[in-house]
Amino acid sequence: MKNIQLAALALAMCVSSIVSGQDEKVYEFTVVKEIEATSTKDQCRTGTCWSFATISFLESEALRMGNGRHDFSEMYNVRVTYPLKAEKYVRYQGKYQFGPGSLCHDVINAVAEHGIVPESVYRGLNYGLEEHNHAEMDAVVEGMVKAVVENKGRGLTNKWEEAVSAVLDVYLGEIPSTFEYSGKIYTPQEFRNAMGIVPEDYLSFTSFTHHPFYEPFILEVPDNFSQEPFNNVPLEDLVSIVDNAIEKGFTVAWDADVSEKGFSFRNGIAIAPEESVTKDQLFKEVVNEVEVTQMLRQVQFDNYQTTDDHLMHITGMALDQNGREYYIVKNSWGEGNPYGGIQYISKAYFMLKTVGILIHQDAIPSDVSREFKQ
Numbered sequence: 001m002k003n004i005q006l007a008a009l010a011l012a013m014c015v016s017s018i019v020s021g022q023d024e025k026v027y028e029f030t031v032v033k034e035i036e037a038t039s040t041k042d043q044c045r046t047g048t049c050w051s052f053a054t055i056s057f058l059e060s061e062a063l064r065m066g067n068g069r070h071d072f073s074e075m076y077n078v079r080v081t082y083p084l085k086a087e088k089y090v091r092y093q094g095k096y097q098f099g100p101g102s103l104c105h106d107v108i109n110a111v112a113e114h115g116i117v118p119e120s121v122y123r124g125l126n127y128g129l130e131e132h133n134h135a136e137m138d139a140v141v142e143g144m145v146k147a148v149v150e151n152k153g154r155g156l157t158n159k160w161e162e163a164v165s166a167v168l169d170v171y172l173g174e175i176p177s178t179f180e181y182s183g184k185i186y187t188p189q190e191f192r193n194a195m196g197i198v199p200e201d202y203l204s205f206t207s208f209t210h211h212p213f214y215e216p217f218i219l220e221v222p223d224n225f226s227q228e229p230f231n232n233v234p235l236e237d238l239v240s241i242v243d244n245a246i247e248k249g250f251t252v253a254w255d256a257d258v259s260e261k262g263f264s265f266r267n268g269i270a271i272a273p274e275e276s277v278t279k280d281q282l283f284k285e286v287v288n289e290v291e292v293t294q295m296l297r298q299v300q301f302d303n304y305q306t307t308d309d310h311l312m313h314i315t316g317m318a319l320d321q322n323g324r325e326y327y328i329v330k331n332s333w334g335e336g337n338p339y340g341g342i343q344y345i346s347k348a349y350f351m352l353k354t355v356g357i358l359i360h361q362d363a364i365p366s367d368v369s370r371e372f373k374q
Contacts, residue, residue: 026285027269027320029344034316034328035251036063038071040341042334045133047100050223050255051077052332053311054107054358057253058116058197060315061360064249065196075124075132076117076188077110079172085225086145086164090156094149100138101223104253104311104358105204109226112199114175115188121179124172137171203364206230206356207238209298214371219356221308230356235294237368239351242314242327245363252314253358254329254350257306262349265331268339272348286322292351300352308355318344 038059043052051074059072081102089098125132141164148160169175178187186194211217216229233241242252257263263270267283277287290296300306316328326344335341 025267025338026283027344029318029320029326031328032317032319032325033246035060035246035249037251037313037315037330038063038069040330040335041074041332042131043074043332044131044334045135046078047134047138048074048078048132049311049332050102050104051075051081051107053255053313054104054253056313056330056332057104057251057358058107058111058195060251060313061197062195064251067194067196070195071119073117073119073122073124075172076114076122076175077107078124079122079168079175080110080114081106082141082168083161083164086141087161088225089145090148090160093152094146097222097225098142098145099223100134101308102225103204103221103223103228103255103308103356105202105228106226108199108202108358109228111192111197115190115192116195116197117176117179117188117191118181121176121181122173126169126173127171134171137167140167140171201361202358203361204228204230204356204358205233205238205241207233207235207294207297207354208301209294210302221355223308231372233368233371235292235297235351237365237371238354238357239347240365241359241363241368242350242357243317244365245359246314246317246327248363250360250363252363253311254314254327255308255311255355255357256350257308257353257355258310259307260349260353263353265333265337265343268337268343270329270343270345270349270353272346272352286320289324289346289348290352292348297352306353306355312343314345314357315342320344 038056041052043049055072055074059070062068062070085098089096144164148156178185206219211232213232213234216231218227219230245252261279261282262273264283269283272289273282274288274290281287313330314327315330318326318328320326325347327350329343329345331341331343
């Protein structure tokens with residue numbers, strides 16, 4: 001995500017007054033399928049949508065597998081991921097992005113090594129507030145790693161990593177080795193296993209023509225600090241993966257550009273309007289959308305019209321009054337819109353502005369899987 005933009009958006013969404021005077025609904029939605037998900041959360045003044053979206057996705061996975069409704073900690077993943085970002089920044093001598101942003105696979109990596117803990121065990125609010133606010137913590141940690149790099153000519157010690165961890169402990173809390181939950185004692189890894197989460201089962205997909213289809217490549221967005229690969233598929237396959245997932249009862253973690261005039265949390269809608277559509281028409285009448293092609297999608301990614309902004313959680317599908325398809329998306333900006341924090345994302349918007357998705361391997365259509373095996 002774009003950190004400056006996201007911070008502003010998160011701040012706005014955390015203030016309830018932003019939704020006063022919402023526009024009257026002009027789109028009417030009929031739910032085709034909605035998959036069980038946990039309640040909407042609020043990332044507030046943080047750039048941690050990557051953790052909120054992927055944790056919401058994993059909570060739905062636990063539900064899907066019959067392992068109960070649970071509230072997993074988002075900040076636990078933040079706590080164990082930040083040191084990796086700090087190390088990368090220092091090892092690249094400051095020539096690497098350091099900030100709060102990450103991607104879905106970073107949560108999966110954290111879950112693989114460090115397990116999962118419930119929200120009740122690790123709230124990440126060690127600084128005395130009831131709402132997440134990482135402005136100070138991010139500034140302190142960023143200042144530390146920049147100071148370490150600036151000191152490189154005078155020789156580095158091995159203590160700066162301990163110092164970063166100590167700061168994270170102060171703000172977020174120490175990492176628990178064991179905890180009690182529902183009358184049982186778990187390690188984070190044991191709790192992950194009890195929830196049925198197998199990190200190796202989750203795969204990332206995207207669709208861009210600057211790399212071959214049906215091969216993995218490292219997606220070139222700033223928040224891919226861990227340099228993890230995405231499986232590249234044609235656009236029609238990307239859509240079929242999501243549609244097949246929803247039909248089979250799987251949800252999808254979604255990374256997208258939200259800095260578009262057609263994306264409105266306030267109205268609970270995202271559409272890809274034709275260029276002729278004015279701002280005065282948007283969300284006040286049902287408008288025509290662009291015809292999205294693989295080429296248009298690529299052009300907008302190449303010229304930075306499509307950027308890696310925000311991660312959310314796709315939990316179903318709906319139709320508007322004209323029969324156009326929309327994905328039902330759970331956002332992490334609180335409940336302050338007409339749908340309690342849920343948004344309806346048109347299929348055209350998804351096709352044009354998706355950066356990547358994370359999915360359980362069993363949700364992938366067999367014909368797409370076969371292409372990777374050839």
